[in-house]
Every structure is written in C-alpha cells, then in structure tokens.
Amino acid sequence: xxxxxxxxDEYLFDPDLLKNLDWGSVINCLNPPITNETPGEPWLLVxxxxxxxxxxxxVQILSQLTTVGNVSKTDFERQFMNMRKAGGYYITVIxxxxxxxxxxxxxxxxEFKIIHNCGIRGRLEDVVVNNTYRGKQLGKLIVLxxxxxxxxxxxxxxxxxxxxxxxxxxxxxxYKLEPGNANSMITRYEExxxxxxxx
Ligand SMILES: CC(=O)SCCNC(=O)CCNC(=O)[C@H](O)C(C)(C)COP(=O)(O)OP(=O)(O)OC[C@H]1O[C@@H](n2cnc3c(N)ncnc32)[C@H](O)[C@@H]1OP(=O)(O)O
Numbered sequence: 060x061x062x063x064x065x066x067x068d069e070y071l072f073d074p075d076l077l078k079n080l081d082w083g084s085v086i087n088c089l090n091p092p093i094t095n096e097t098p099g100e101p102w103l104l105v106x107x108x109x110x111x112x113x114x115x116x117x118v119q120i121l122s123q124l125t126t127v128g129n130v131s132k133t134d135f136e137r138q139f140m141n142m143r144k145a146g147g148y149y150i151t152v153i154x155x156x157x158x159x160x161x162x163x164x165x166x167x168x169x170e171f172k173i174i175h176n177c178g179i180r181g182r183l184e185d186v187v188v189n190n191t192y193r194g195k196q197l198g199k200l201i202v203l204x205x206x207x208x209x210x211x212x213x214x215x216x217x218x219x220x221x222x223x224x225x226x227x228x229x230x231x232x233x234y235k236l237e238p239g240n241a242n243s244m245i246t247r248y249e250e251x252x253x254x255x256x257x258x
Contacts, residue, residue, distance in 0.1 A: 065109055065111075069109045069111055070107040070108070070109055071107045071108045071109070071110075071142060071143055071149070071150055072143075072149050074106055076149075076208060077095055077096075077105065077106070077151070077204065078096065080094070080095060080204065080208060080210075080211060081211070082094045082203075082207065084207075084210075085203050085207070085232065088203060088231065088232045088233065089196055089199055089203070093196060093200055095151075095200065098197075098200060102155055102156045102157045103153055103197075104154045105151065105152070105200070105201070105204055106152060106154065107150065107152075108139070108150040108152050108164070110136055110139050110140075112152065113135045115154065116160045116161050117135075117152060117161045117164065118135060120161055120163075120164060120189055121164070121185065121187060123187050123189065123190060124185060124186070124187040128250075147168060147169040147170065147171075148166070148168060149168070149169070149205060149212075150164065150166045151164070151165055151166070151167070151201065151205050152164045152201075153188075153197055153200070153201055160189075161189075162189040162192045163187065163188040163197045163201045164185060164201065165184075165185065165186045165187075165201040165202050165204070165205045166183070166184040166186075167181050167182070167183065167205035167209050167217070168182045168184055169182075169209070169212060170182065178213075178214075179212060179213055179214050179215070180214055180215060180216050181205075181206075181209035181212070181214040181216070181217035181218075182218055183202065183206070183217055183218070184219075186198065186201065186202055186219075199228075199231070202229075202232055206233075219234065
C-alpha cells in the first residue's frame with residue numbers, strides 16, 4: 060500500500076527543521092551510527108507528529124509511558140491545534156512505514172526566557188519506544204534527534220526528569236547529573252478533565 064502524501068499543515072512543526080542536525084557531535088553515542096535521516100532501516104521514518112497520528116497509535120504508545128486517560132480523536136486533535144497555535148512544541152515520532160504505526164516518540168518543549176540574554180531553554184518530555192522495538196537504539200535515536208533539534212533552535216540547555224533506573228540510559232547519550240543541582244521536586248494537583256482553554 061503506497062504511503063499517502065502528508066500535507067505540511069498536518070505537521071505539528073516544519074519537518075525541514077529535522078534536516079542537517081549536528082550528528083557529528085554525538086557520533087560516539089550510537090553503534091552502529093544512525094541518524095534521524097538515516098535510521099538504519101528503509102521502513103523507519105523520523106518526523107514531526109501529525110494530526111493524523113491518532114489513527115497510527117500515538118496515544119496508545121504513550122500508555123506504555125504513563126496514564127493517558129480516555130483521549131478521543133476529537134480531544135487529541137483539539138490539543139494538537141492548541142500546541143501548534145502556542146508554538147514551542149516539537150513532538151517527534153518514529154513510524155514503522157510497513158504497518159503505518161508510531162513505534163517511538165519524544166517531545167522537545169521550548170520555553171522563552173528573560174534570563175540568559177532572553178534565551179530559550181528546552182525540556183525533554185514523553186519519551187517512549189514500543190516494547191517490541193526496544194534495545195535497537197531507537198530510544199537513543201529519538202532522544203538525540205530532539206536534543207540536537209534543541210541545539211539547532213539555539214537552546215542554552217535541555218533538561219529532563221526520569222526514574223533512577225533510566226539515569227544510565229540518559230548518561231549514555233550525554234546527559235549529566237550536575238552536582239548540587241540534580242533534584243526534581245513536584246507538587247501534584249488533582250487532575251481535571253476540563254483544563255482552562257488557553258485561547
Ligand atoms: C524524559 C522521559 O520521558 S523519561 C521516560 C522514558 N520512557 C519510559 O520509561 C517509557 C518506557 N521505556 C521505553 O519506552 C524505553 O525503554 C526507552 C525509551 C527508555 C528506551 O528505549 P530503547 O529503544 O530500548 O533504547 P535503546 O535501545 O536506545 O537503549 C539504550 C540503552 O538504555 C538501556 N535501557 C533502555 N531502557 C531502560 C530501562 N527502562 N531501564 C534501564 N536501562 C534501560 C538499554 O539497556 C540500553 O543500554 P546499552 O546501550 O548499554 O545496551
């Protein structure tokens with residue numbers, strides 16, 4: 060079955076931003092070397108999230124990461140449009156084009172700052188690889204892709220929160236625990252099904 064051509068307005072962000080990332084700077088992290096543009100198999104495609112990815116299992120794969128809730132196609136599309144309108148959301152996915160399914164995902168969220176000369180910082184969120192595809196470097200590939208995108212966009216830093224067991228995974232691709240500055244603190248609020256509409 061031929062892949063349907065995706066029109067640019069279906070993407071969350073401009074797919075050209077994923078071209079020519081600085082893979083030379085992380086060459087030692089992947090063996091054999093792969094990149095988002097040459098992911099090692101002709102049927103692997105690394106690209107921005109599309110509004111049609113609800114039908115390709117993006118929401119289902121997130122349930123391997125955390126509680127997703129009951130997200131309908133309409134809910135997904137509304138939130139996708141909220142993200143695109145807000146800007147700064149760079150959700151990137153890996154598709155297995157043989158079966159038209161999303162098999163990996165990672166999010167870069169950028170934040171405008173006044174500090175650091177009105178800089179931009181990045182946050183890494185919602186990293187997941189489908190359990191039947193793990194252990195093949197796809198986790199490293201999808202995290203490095205959005206990390207290099209953060210660098211390309213001019214972020215002065217990128218940070219993440221993770222379970223202790225994942226510290227070696229992130230260390231293997233260049234993330235560090237900074238002495239005296241490696242705590243993650245949380246206050247949780249009751250989840251609401253009707254968050255305030257940003258518009
Ligand atoms: C910022 C965040 O979003 S943190 C949340 C991360 N996501 C999750 O925990 C969701 C469930 N887990 C997953 O989806 C996957 O296990 C991922 C994304 C963490 C890793 O995906 P994979 O495709 O398996 O990663 P990859 O093949 O690149 O593995 C790289 C290395 O990390 C190690 N690793 C992978 N997952 C784990 C884990 N859960 N615990 C400990 N080590 C791990 C692997 O053993 C491998 O080590 P090696 O290179 O020494 O052999």
